[in-house]
Amino acid sequence: MLSATQGREHISSKSLADFVGVNSWQIRKDFSYFGDFGTPGVGYNIESLAKQIKKILRLDVVRKAALVGVGDLGSALLAYPGFRTYGLDIVVAFDVDPKKIGRTVNGVEIENITRIATLQERGISLGIVAVPHAAGQFTVDKLVEAGVRGILNFAPCKIDAPRRVKVITLDIAMELARLPYYMPAG
Amino acid sequence: MLSATQGREHISSKSLADFVGVNSWQIRKDFSYFGDFGTPGVGYNIESLAKQIKKILRLDVVRKAALVGVGDLGSALLAYPGFRTYGLDIVVAFDVDPKKIGRTVNGVEIENITRIATLQERGISLGIVAVPHAAGQFTVDKLVEAGVRGILNFAPCKIDAPRRVKVITLDIAMELARLPYYMPAG
DNA sequence: CCATGTGAAGGTATTCACAGCC
DNA sequence: GGCTGTGAATACCTTCACATGG
Numbered sequence: 001m002l003s004a005t006q007g008r009e010h011i012s013s014k015s016l017a018d019f020v021g022v023n024s025w026q027i028r029k030d031f032s033y034f035g036d037f038g039t040p041g042v043g044y045n046i047e048s049l050a051k052q053i054k055k056i057l058r059l060d061v062v063r064k065a066a067l068v069g070v071g072d073l074g075s076a077l078l079a080y081p082g083f084r085t086y087g088l089d090i091v092v093a094f095d096v097d098p099k100k101i102g103r104t105v106n107g108v109e110i111e112n113i114t115r116i117a118t119l120q121e122r123g124i125s126l127g128i129v130a131v132p133h134a135a136g137q138f139t140v141d142k143l144v145e146a147g148v149r150g151i152l153n154f155a156p157c158k159i160d161a162p163r164r165v166k167v168i169t170l171d172i173a174m175e176l177a178r179l180p181y182y183m184p185a186g
Numbered sequence: 187m188l189s190a191t192q193g194r195e196h197i198s199s200k201s202l203a204d205f206v207g208v209n210s211w212q213i214r215k216d217f218s219y220f221g222d223f224g225t226p227g228v229g230y231n232i233e234s235l236a237k238q239i240k241k242i243l244r245l246d247v248v249r250k251a252a253l254v255g256v257g258d259l260g261s262a263l264l265a266y267p268g269f270r271t272y273g274l275d276i277v278v279a280f281d282v283d284p285k286k287i288g289r290t291v292n293g294v295e296i297e298n299i300t301r302i303a304t305l306q307e308r309g310i311s312l313g314i315v316a317v318p319h320a321a322g323q324f325t326v327d328k329l330v331e332a333g334v335r336g337i338l339n340f341a342p343c344k345i346d347a348p349r350r351v352k353v354i355t356l357d358i359a360m361e362l363a364r365l366p367y368y369m370p371a372g
Numbered sequence: 373c374c375a376t377g378t379g380a381a382g383g384t385a386t387t388c389a390c391a392g393c394c
Numbered sequence: 395g396g397c398t399g400t401g402a403a404t405a406c407c408t409t410c411a412c413a414t415g416g
Contacts, residue, residue, distance in 0.1 A: 012375065024375090025409065032377055040376040041416045058366040065362070072265050076258030077358070082319075082342050086363030126365055133268075150365035156268050158205075166368035168361060172263070175356055176251070177272030179312060179336035180244040182352035198397065210397090211387065218399055226398040227394040 010043035059087045064124040066148075067093040068139050069131035070100050070110050073154060077130060078106045091124065113142075120147035129153040140167065196229035245273045250310040252334070253279040254325050255317035256286050256296050259340060263316060264292045277310065299328075306333035315339040326353065 127143035136155030313329040322341030
């Protein structure tokens, strides 16, 4: 992946900085907030650094996630291999459409949305909302009731949830709408 | 939409702040950087405020966008009605799969990816990249060659592009991976 | 000698309180 | 009276330069 690290045990803040496109002191300062990871004169041990960062980001344990809404976007998420990289595992999907219920997409079975209440007993603490706009708040409410602790919401709407549940909303259209701001004309 | 504004011409910074969940002085300060929009004792004229903000964000003109990669995610984007809200119009899609080329999804025809070079002459200045990881950089290069000015990239990889082209990368798995950070345990 | 970690300087953003206008 | 726009005060984050440790 990072060619500069091939066959090396250590990496300097400078190399890391060049790779991600920032300055070396930013790397050092950021790391220092969480403790002393590096060795002066040598650099950072790559393996131990990765382990430390994963622990800080709480990515050291695999967490189970439930997907709600198996439309185009939901299907894309089920097909997406990238989640495993970050210690996330989509183990179940829900939908309202009887035609979809019972099917298996990428090894994940689609269940009736009424079964959403069983999440807690199954040890699932994350929810992914990929439903139409109008169903957004309702779906979040159900997930909260089911004891979920974090929600990634793709529905483009204002969401109310108790403070104990962290909601991250990803409005894809709004992200795209940021682009024109950087474009002088045309 | 915003029930507090129904039948009203003006809205106060307090109402706006409550609605989006911030403090009233933040609203006023932010607006003040771009000029005087409001009337003391009255508030902000809703219609004129919306117009001003759209102009600042360069959302007052409709821009054409091209989608590259019509997989699950690409299909979801084509089906998504939200883009129009922000003055964005996906007018063409590209793919490499001969089975997909020629089909029409949501009124948008899928063309052979080799036709990507015709973007400039068609007045298309935005690109949306929804291709697999490995094709990310290649696709971005082609879009840049085709004269695109802004790119929304869903491929989870490091992208190099000239400074004149603004690239916004949206790594969905990474967004989901932010959630565990806010969750004490479980 | 090399690269880290950090105190200090500088700059930027947030928060406040109030003068001024409708 | 009510609400805006803004200077002042505060907190925060970024940048730098260097002492310290391997």
